Amino acid sequence: MPQSRLVSIPRLLVTAIMLSLLLASCATAELVDPGACGDGILQSDMGEQCDDGNTFEGDGCSDSCQLERQGTELSCVNGSDDDGDSFIDCNDPDCRGDLACPETVEGICNNGTDDDGDHATDCQDSDCANDPVCQNPTTETLCDDAVDNDADLATDCADSDCSTQPACQTGGETICDNHVDDDADTATDCEDNDCAARACGPNGLSCQGTACTCPSGTATETACGDGKDGDCDGKTDCLDTDCAADVNCTGRESLCGDGLDNDGDTLTDCGDNDCATQACSTTGKSCAGGQCVCSRGTTENNCTDNIDNDCDGLTDCFDSECSAAPGCSQSETVCNDNVDNDGDTKKDCADLDCTAQTCGTNGKKCAATVCACPGGAVETLCSDSSDNDCDGLSDCADSDCATHPSCVESACNDSLDNDGDTQKDCADADCAGKTCGLNGRTCSGTTCSCPGGATESACGDLQDNDCDGSSDCSDSDCAASPACAVAGTCDIDAMILCGLGDQRTTVGQGSGVNAYSCTASSETGPEFIYEFLATTDVSVTLSLTGLASDLDLMLLSDPGIAGCDAQQCLSSSTTSGNESITFSPTPGDFYSIAVDGKDGASGDYSLNVDCTGGSTCVATYAVDCGFSESYTTTYSDASNNVTNYSCATYNESGPEYTYLFLPTQSGTATVNISMGWLGPDLDLFVLDFNAGVCDPTQCIEYGDDSISFPITASNAYYVVVDGYYGDSGDYDIEFLCN
Structure with missing residues (x-):
């Protein structure tokens, strides 16, 4: 700490100095008339606050008999008036800002300041109810509140106590929110400099420049835990929807009057301890004992205090309970009759007497000279038993609440x-x-x-139409359906893969199937059945063209048996022209494709299998031991989805061509590939069948131009020809088995 600058003076010397001062005072004292200031008699009716028998300054009592400040408040927590200014501890302005005196209450009740930020100033704040300056004041404490504070029958500027106040200076704007040019200087309310920083509306609005705005300068609640209405909208902290996502308002009952369990603890609004003492309405009610109540009372018991005593949103003369109170007569009595009831040239909501008064049906009230709904244009709360938007419908009865959880x-x-x-x-x-x-x-x-009715209405749509748990041919309703008349399997004639096409005729083929479960069409002609395997996630389009007779196309799921099952029909195309089916197969699953003749028809056709997409290798050709060919990786049926294989570290970023190898004998298979002296750099890879999916992570062997690996009859393998570092081109390949 810095050292004290006080100097020790002997007590005897102090006594001598005081005695000399006293003698000097007596020597120079003036004689005063009895009854005047300085006669030693305190005459309060003459405006004296003290009388020490002289008219000297600086001795505690001024030359006009007014109290003089003596020093400062030495301690803010000792319960004493250290400086004799009648203010003790935190009530003394000297203690403003002291850590022992946080501004949570109205600390000083006659300084014209809202110390605790609750929009109630000095004696208007309930914190000052017991303060001496608010007990039967002898002077007009506020000069712009329309209240006779000292009960001398003179209000605001009409009281001489206010003669020195800015609002009451001759020619000044006396009221800053009455839409009247009080001093006839052509400037009204906030447009008049007399109103600078003065109140101009509810919830703390004041004149800032020429506009009536919130002193904070913001339109949203930016601080959600300071107990203040930062945006002057009448809603504080978590009661303001601006704070919905604020950390102070989450994980707890953030709104105490919305009828919702905000924190999911099964307790709602005032029934949740989070809401204890918190506001539960916009009219001043707060939670107490689990209920939303008005702590100030249930009636407007004071009609001149500018306070809504019963929390009904109506203050003083605006509350019907004050209709007979002194000072509440001679006002606009009806606010929706288009009549100037009090003869002040203003009608209904245009008259300030009607502020917050009922002006229409379903709760509409006057606000800012117009008749509007206090709750806004939509039903904001759906469980408060109130018609928030004044449309005559409340809560769930209002269409605004159609999607609200409680409705x-x-x-x-x-x-x-x-x-x-x-x-x-x-x-x-x-x-x-x-x-x-x-x-x-x-x-x-x-x-x-059941939307589909009481019976299975369609026996080939794969749907449970009658909601009995059985679909299509498994439902007894379909026993007589042609789609369910054929049971058993059909023979597989050939295998086909992505990118392949086949041209043939059904003439001379067998006719083992006459009906399919996915169509009511009579397919009594001969049929040709293909088996299809999708080796990766592709989209497949089957096209049947070049038709000289009425042939149809059917897609069947593979039943896991030797052959196909006509009752496992997934989709069909049975027009009188070309046929087409598009589907997304499950990688690794087998499907059957049937080309059949309607009503006994037979003839030539072309079948094409077009595949798009795919994230791995796409097998496009099925081969056996002894197969050989000359081909290229530049054709469109080659894919380019694989760059790396688990059995090698090569960069195989070129396009790949994939064979489905189906050996009919066991032993050792050798696959040879040649590209010529100046040919492309292509490599060979063998992948495990892996339940049908062509997966480069299942690589079992690799080589530059030849690979050998053990094989088992009836097993399947993928053999991939891929381009090293993006290479592509022609090659010769052969599959040898021994």
Whole structure:
């Protein structure tokens, strides 16, 4: 600490100095008339605050008999008035900013400042109810509140106490929110410099420049835990929707009057301890004892204090309970009759008497000279039993609340009235079209029924039409359907893969299948059946063209048996012209493709299998031992999806061509490839069949121009020809087995 600068003076010397001063005072004292300041008699009726028998300055009592400040408050927590200014500890202005005196209450009750930021100043703040300066004040404490503070029958500027106040200077703007040019200087309210920084509206609005705005200068609540209305919208901290995502307002009951359980602890609003003492309405009510109550009372018991005593949103004369109170007569009595009731040339909401008064149906009130709904244009709260948007409909009865959780029947088969509208399950319109039972039953009208009817209406659409848990031919309703008349399997004639095409005729082929479960068409002609395998995730389009007779195309799932099953039909194309089916197969699954003749037809056709997409290698040709050919990786049926293989470290970024190798004998297979002296740099890789998926991570062997590996009859393998570092071109290949 810095050393004290006080100097020790002997007590005897101090006594001598005081005695000499006293003698000097007596020697120079003036004689005063009895009854005048300085006669030693305190005459309060003459305006004296003290009288020490002289008219000297600096001795505690001024030459006009007014108290003089003596020093400062030495301690802010000792319970003493150290400087004799009648203010103790934190009530003394000297203690403003002291750590022992946080501004949580109205610290000084006659400084014209809202010390605790609750928009109530000095004696208007309930914190000052017991302060001496607010107990029967002898002077007009506020000069612009329309209240006779000292009960001398003179209000505001009409009281001589206010003669020195800026608002009452001759020619000054006396009221800053009455839309009147009080001093006839052509400038009204905030446009008049007299109103600078003065109140001009509710919730702390004041004149800033020529506009009536919030002193903070922001339109949103930026601080969500300071107990203040930062944007002057009448909503503080978590009560303001601006704070919905603020850390102070999450993980707890952030709104205490919205009818919702904000923190998911099953307790709502005032029933949640998080809301203890918190505001639960916009009119001043707060949570107490689990209820939303008005701490100030239930009636407007003071009609001149500028306070809404019963928290009904109406203050003083605006509250009907004050209609007979002195000072509340001679006002606009009706605010929606288009009549100037009090003869001040202003009608209805244009008259300030009507501020916050009812002016229309369903709760509309006057605000800023217009008749509007206090709650806004939409129903903002859906469980407060109030018509927030004044449209005559409250809560769930208002369409604005149609999607609110408290207004929707959340379950349509639990026999409960989930949204409290007296309607349960399908009887509630909220459940229209929603699931209400097993196997696809939905609400239709007020009953739970099956959209497809009571019987299986289609026996080849793969749907459970009658919601009985059985679909198509497995449903007894389809016993007589042509689609279900054929059972058993059909023979596989050939295998086909992505990118391949086949041209042939059905003339002379067998006719083992006459009906398929996915179509009602009569397919009594001879058929040709292909087996198809998708080795990666591709989109497949089957095209049947070059038709001279009425041939149709059917796609079947593979039943896992030798052959195909006509009752496992997935899709069909049965027009009178060219046929087409597009589908997305499951990689590794087998499918059957049937070309069959409608009503006994047979003839020539071309079948093409076009595949797009794919994330790995796409097998396009099935081969056996002894196969050889000359081909190229530059053709369109080659893919370019694989760069690396698990069995080698080569960069194989060129296009790849993939063979499905189906050996009919066991032993050792040798695959040789040659590209010529100046040919491309192509490599060989063998992949495990891996349940049908061509997967480069399942590599079992690799080589530059030849590979050998053990094989087992009836097993499958992928042999891939790929380009080293992006290379591509022609090659010769052969598959040898021994």
